[in-house]
Amino acid sequence: MRLGNRKVAIIGSGFVGSSVAYALALRDVAREIVLIDIDHEKSRGEARDIRHGIPALGTADLYAGDYKDCEDCDLIVITAGRGRLPGESRLDLTNENARIMHAVTDSIMRYYTTGVLMVVSNPCDVLTYKAAEWTGLPNGMVFGTGCVLDTSRLVRSMADYLNLSTGVINAYVVGEHGDGQVPIWSRATVAGIPLGEYCAAVGLPWDEDVRQHITDATRTMGADIIRAKGKTQYGIATCVCHLADAIINQRSTIAMVSSPMLGEHGVRDLALSVPSVVGTGGVRQRIRENWSAEEYHKFFAAAKRVRQYLHELG
Numbered sequence: 001m002r003l004g005n006r007k008v009a010i011i012g013s014g015f016v017g018s019s020v021a022y023a024l025a026l027r028d029v030a031r032e033i034v035l036i037d038i039d040h041e042k043s044r045g046e047a048r049d050i051r052h053g054i055p056a057l058g059t060a061d062l063y064a065g066d067y068k069d070c071e072d073c074d075l076i077v078i079t080a081g082r083g084r085l086p087g088e089s090r091l092d093l094t095n096e097n098a099r100i101m102h103a104v105t106d107s108i109m110r111y112y113t114t115g116v117l118m119v120v121s122n123p124c125d126v127l128t129y130k131a132a133e134w135t136g137l138p139n140g141m142v143f144g145t146g147c148v149l150d151t152s153r154l155v156r157s158m159a160d161y162l163n164l165s166t167g168v169i170n171a172y173v174v175g176e177h178g179d180g181q182v183p184i185w186s187r188a189t190v191a192g193i194p195l196g197e198y199c200a201a202v203g204l205p206w207d208e209d210v211r212q213h214i215t216d217a218t219r220t221m222g223a224d225i226i227r228a229k230g231k232t233q234y235g236i237a238t239c240v241c242h243l244a245d246a247i248i249n250q251r252s253t254i255a256m257v258s259s260p261m262l263g264e265h266g267v268r269d270l271a272l273s274v275p276s277v278v279g280t281g282g283v284r285q286r287i288r289e290n291w292s293a294e295e296y297h298k299f300f301a302a303a304k305r306v307r308q309y310l311h312e313l314g
């Protein structure tokens with residue numbers, strides 16, 4: 001794949017979209033960043049606010065634009081759509097955000113020439129699958145952030161429990177970005193050392209209660225933040241920034257993104273998160289690895305949940 005012009009369009013200039021733009025500008029990941037929203041004034045305000053810090057911190061050209069600016073992008077990040085209200089699940093948003101996603105993908109495709117589409121809007125797995133269907137782009141070029149944020153939260157919780165930096169924790173979450181998320185404990189290590197062995201060596205408990213506590217904390221972290229401040233924005237913005245760097249700066253990585261499955265683990269016709277190679281062209285490959293029987297059971301339950309929501313959406 002060619003190295004493009006490092007141009008990113010962000011659809012939706014709300015809390016998530018503007019935080020993504022800010023993170024990309026701060027980290028100098030993109031050369032050109034365009035903010036697009038049904039509320040153009042909002043995009044204009046956010047773009048000008050972020051631009052005022054760029055002379056000191058980054059070099060990106062950042063501006064408010066319209067769908068015509070989706071031409072020639074290396075990456076289009078979709079954050080348009082309503083967020084969860086306190087007490088709502090991500091799947092409660094399905095119908096409303098699917099309507100918005102359909103309008104957004106139609107508008108993008110009027111001008112689309114190249115680039116990867118990354119879906120952030122919730123419910124992420126359902127909308128990723130529909131966005132791939134509505135755009136008709138090749139498999140892997142449309143994917144969702146899926147369990148990348150959940151993985152980040154799991155790693156954070158484990159680092160806190162083990163009193164280590166996050167860099168040495170190898171652990172991840174697959175399945176649904178939502179209540180059907182599945183931490184893959186059977187593969188988790190600390191710098192390659194199995195967790196049980198590590199905890200025994202340092203005198204920390206590592207039993208089912210500890211694992212369940214970390215699993216529950218990871219799953220409910222988003223809802224806890226929404227209860228406390230009404231939305232989540234910075235964690236996801238950092239995750240998008242990491243993935244954007246892999247895509248536009250050819251720093252291929254492995255991430256728990258959600259993409260339409262083509263029979264991996266026997267699952268097809270829906271999008272879920274599995275370990276995936278992500279680079280310039282989007283998801284290059286989904287890795288089929290072995291999990292424990294219980295983990296497979298939970299992964300299939302997540303597939304069933306997401307399939308049901310897709311079915312209800314029609």
Ligand SMILES: NC(=O)c1ccc[n+]([C@@H]2O[C@H](COP(=O)([O-])OP(=O)(O)OC[C@H]3O[C@@H](n4cnc5c(N)ncnc54)[C@H](O)[C@@H]3O)[C@@H](O)[C@H]2O)c1
Nearest residue numbers: 012013014015016037038080081082083120121122149236
């Ligand atoms: N995947 C994740 O891990 C994750 C994390 C946090 C939030 N989210 C999701 O991201 C989405 C955005 O959250 P937010 O807090 O930024 O919400 P927000 O309400 O602050 O922003 C949404 C923006 O979308 C715009 N919009 C609505 N319809 C549009 C359309 N047809 N075209 C263009 N823009 C349109 C709105 O004007 C608004 O500015 C929500 O669905 C939320 O659930 C996902």
